[in-house]
Amino acid sequence: MQITAAVVNEQGGDFELKTVDLGDPQSGEVLVEIQAVGLCHTDIGVQHGHLPFPFPAVLGHEGAGVVSAVGDGVTKVAPGDKVALTFNSCGQCTSCKDDAPAYCHEFMGLNFAGVRLDGSASLTSDGAAMGSNFFGQSSFGTRAIANERNVVRLPDDADPVLAAPLGCGVQTGAGAVLNTFQCPAGSSLLVLGGGSVGLSAAMAGAANSLGVIIVVEPMASRRDLALEVGATHALDPADGSIAEQVRALSPAGVDYVIDTTGVPAVIQDAFGALAHRGQVGLIGMPVDPETVLPLPVIPAQVLGASVRGIVEGDSDPDTFIPQLIELHRAGRFPYDKLIATRSFSDINDAVAAQAKGEAVKIVLVHA
């Protein structure tokens, strides 16, 4: 069928609305009418070649909408069901079998190859294959082909605008606190970066009744928002060393550091704010995929520090996304305050607005 998609024709190019062809859902796949799709930093990173992906490409990986058809063998959802789309996983490897799909052994092939594992592409333009199946969805379009594994059934009264960002950014930040570290009540958390991922981590910290929740963020508007959604302190990195600023507030240091910046100098500075047996979670995507993080060995040993890489907040989306929806409904996770909507056709303006900090999380909606 023909759909309208936002196509990136070459690395660094703008999004261009075009009519392209979407194939039928194959075995295990789900055709979804996209009603809303969040704009995530990873879309922009891939647009600019920070991770390799074939062009012309259809990106988008925080889709939400309604199932319009299913391929053979799909039992989890049926036409008419509301769904959120998330990252894809194989369901067969040892990580998937251990309920850790974010560390699926096929993660790169299923989410970043631009084709299905069999080499076919769900999207074509004038008969030529396009970079498709991004995060098992390529949801910057009016419809998308997802997979039974990466659709999450939503309650019938779910708002697609609120559901969309749960599929990546929000579950990533919240999951680092609630799944990876399971930060206990009264513990202390330092979040580096006050974008949608960082603020989701701060909000999850507040939901878990942490003691000190500090967000470091250069934009004043985002520092204000951090305090509004649950941070106890918001620091400006321009005011000096993060470690010194944090120790002025919390002399023993912080139990957890969650980095959403991917900038080694920022993480190294924050390492000096770590408490004994403190843990560092690395979430942020570096601009350069070859980025290396040097850390001081003896202080790490003396502290008993740990450093963990984290993908998608260690989320099992089928259980964690409904959990976040419940926390939001209970008033304990006010992530709607991060969201602004724009028309899908204004996607380039939306990218510019998000980069300038005019909105923390833009969700594109089809008019």
Ligand SMILES: [Zn+2]
């Ligand atoms: Zn797997």
Ligand SMILES: [Zn+2]
């Ligand atoms: Zn993302």
